Amino acid sequence: MWWIYALLSALFAALTAIFAKVGIKGVDTDLATAIRTVVILLIAWAIVFFKGSAAGMGGLTKINWTFLVLSGLATGLSWICYFKALQLGKVSQVAPIDKLSVALAIILAVLFLKESLSIKQAVGALMIIGGSVVLIFA
Structure with a gap:
């Protein structure tokens, strides 16, 4: 079952590159990343509340919080660099290198x-x- 999610992840990542390349034309890439992040934030929290997963926040440890925050920082920096690379390069080169x-x-x-x-x-x-x-x- 994990491989189905992995394939869907690859598909959505590919669509991300195509949609982003069109969407960032003439737009500051940091602004584009911020807009993308708000959309992701809304979707993620909607899923959490729909599934009832929010109750699990109380059980998170300091290590959970530390590494989830570090992961978020790494993700944000990755997206900022990715959007800038997409703006400057071809999707057919940037996406595979990513x-x-x-x-x-x-x-x-x-x-x-x-x-x-x-x-x-x-x-x-x-x-x-x-x-x-x-x-x-x-």
């Missing part, structure tokens, strides 16, 4: 979360890195 995050996440998971790395994963990560290098210099 997906270099997949290889970086694998490396960071091995280093910091002590996750195991299979040969398939290592080869896949190296292919992603290689593809990104080709696109950067193409």
